[in-house]
Structure formats: C-alpha cells, structure tokens
Amino acid sequence: MFTGIVKALGRIADTTPSPAGRRMIIEAEAIADFGLHEGDSVAVNGVCLTALAPSGARFAADVSHETLDLTSLGRLETGSTVNLEPALRAGDPLGGHLVSGHVDGLARLVEQHADGDNRRMRFEVPVALARYISHKGSVTLDGVSLTVNKVGDTTFELNLIPHTLAVTTLGRLDTGDAVNLEVDQLARILERLLETRPSEPRNS
Known part of the structure; x- marks a missing residue:
C-alpha cells in the first residue's frame, strides 16, 4: 500500500x-x-x-x-x-489516502491554466471510470494523491499548488499528455457493497 x-x-x-x-x-x-x-x-x-x-x-x-x-x-x-x-510501513503517517498502486486506466490532460501561483488542470477519463470520481473525492495521478475540485460527465478538474508542481512530475505535463489514474478504493468498495446488498424482505 x-x-x-x-x-x-x-x-x-x-x-x-x-x-x-x-x-x-x-x-x-x-x-x-x-x-x-x-x-x-x-x-x-x-x-x-x-x-x-x-x-x-x-x-x-x-x-x-x-x-x-x-x-x-x-x-x-x-x-x-x-x-x-x-511502500507504506506500519507507523508511517498517512498524508494522502490509501493507494494500491494498481492503475485503473489513463487520464488525459485536456486543459490547464494558471490560477495565481496555482495551476488548474482538467483531465478526461474513460466513461467506465468517470462514475468513481466525485467532487472533493480523492484520485491518484501518476502516484500523486489529489483532491477533485469539479467533475463533468467524463472530466474532472484539479487545483495544484506550487509545492505539488515543484516536487512531482505533474508540473511538467503538457496538454494532451496521459497519466496513470487510480480511483479511490472506497468508491469501488461502496459500489460492490451496493451490488451485493440483499434485497429487502417483502411484507406478506
């Protein structure tokens, strides 16, 4: 992990x-x-x-x-x-969120612009993965834990601070580049629980 x-x-x-x-x-x-x-x-x-x-x-x-x-x-x-x-060791601080290192797919940078010292980035994702991405939820891009600021049908937006831009490869991305995407594991777990939820008993 x-x-x-x-x-x-x-x-x-x-x-x-x-x-x-x-x-x-x-x-x-x-x-x-x-x-x-x-x-x-x-x-x-x-x-x-x-x-x-x-x-x-x-x-x-x-x-x-x-x-x-x-x-x-x-x-x-x-x-x-x-x-x-x-890998995370017992006792290490959990600064981001739990990440498995198992990539779900690729996200493509479709737009970026400066927002003061920050940078706004919008990514497009495959339809099958879009449902796992939510406003203020977590995603991992090229191994970086990030918080989603806005979601569309098959897109989501991020606001990257100067520190993240400086110490990761995300600050070097060009529009059109593809990055590794891992969606939040909690979203997948919740979906599975809902799929396997027993049906409500009917009153006789």
Missing part, C-alpha cells in the same frame, strides 16, 4: 526489452534512504513495481507487457523523470 505522497523524483537510467516486457533501472539519490530490500514494493508513477537488486541510489524493476500496454510506463524512455514512493 501507498499514500500518494511522492517521496522523490527519479530518473529512468536504462530501459531494456526482456522476454516478459522491459527491465528498467531507476535511480535517484533519495532511493538510498528508502531502505529497499530485494522484493520490496515501490510505486513508480503510481504503478506498484517490485524492486530488484537495490543498490545505493538505484534499483531495477521488471515491467510486464500488460503493464506497459495499460499504463504510461510503456511511454517512458531513458532519461524520463518519474514519481517515486516506497
């Missing part, structure tokens, strides 16, 4: 095709402070990956063909910047 609070910006140091997909080497000075061990989970742009051969300021990760196809990781190249967050 993760919180959607990015701990570091990393860099794709190398990406190499493999029979199962691709192997990526990810580096950042802060990785040395993560205390990673072989097999630990790390969120890379919101995608839960398994750390392999962690050493100092880098680790490797194998990314499957399915993950490459369904997330924005397939678009990453050597030199690309990524958001990093190590």
Whole structure:
C-alpha cells in the first residue's frame, strides 16, 4: 500500500526489452534512504513495481507487457523523470489516502491554466471510470494523491499548488499528455457493497 505522497523524483537510467516486457533501472539519490530490500514494493508513477537488486541510489524493476500496454510506463524512455514512493510501513503517517498502486486506466490532460501561483488542470477519463470520481473525492495521478475540485460527465478538474508542481512530475505535463489514474478504493468498495446488498424482505 501507498499514500500518494511522492517521496522523490527519479530518473529512468536504462530501459531494456526482456522476454516478459522491459527491465528498467531507476535511480535517484533519495532511493538510498528508502531502505529497499530485494522484493520490496515501490510505486513508480503510481504503478506498484517490485524492486530488484537495490543498490545505493538505484534499483531495477521488471515491467510486464500488460503493464506497459495499460499504463504510461510503456511511454517512458531513458532519461524520463518519474514519481517515486516506497511502500507504506506500519507507523508511517498517512498524508494522502490509501493507494494500491494498481492503475485503473489513463487520464488525459485536456486543459490547464494558471490560477495565481496555482495551476488548474482538467483531465478526461474513460466513461467506465468517470462514475468513481466525485467532487472533493480523492484520485491518484501518476502516484500523486489529489483532491477533485469539479467533475463533468467524463472530466474532472484539479487545483495544484506550487509545492505539488515543484516536487512531482505533474508540473511538467503538457496538454494532451496521459497519466496513470487510480480511483479511490472506497468508491469501488461502496459500489460492490451496493451490488451485493440483499434485497429487502417483502411484507406478506
């Protein structure tokens, strides 16, 4: 599990095709402070990956063909910047919201403009995911926990503060870019509960 609070910006140091997909080497000075061990989970742009051969300021990760196809990781190249967050540990503060690292789909930035020092961003999402996004609810974009300010039929808007723009990759987005979207798990759980709710007994 993760919180959607990015701990570091990393860099794709190398990406190499493999029979199962691709192997990526990810580096950042802060990785040395993560205390990673072989097999630990790390969120890379919101995608839960398994750390392999962690050493100092880098680790490797194998990314499957399915993950490459369904997330924005397939678009990453050597030199690309990524958001990093190590897995939540017992006793860690929950600064954002509970994030699984299992991407639901891609959201596309369709409009952005300055709002003082902040930046307003509007994203378009697949119809099947739009119902899980609500006003003042939580979403995760490329691993960043955010609060929704406004919703449309298949769009939602965010107001990003200068800190978020500076310490995550979201401040580098161009209109038209796609980002990894994970909807709030509570919305999915509630939907499932409503689907499986027993029918009310009828009075005889």
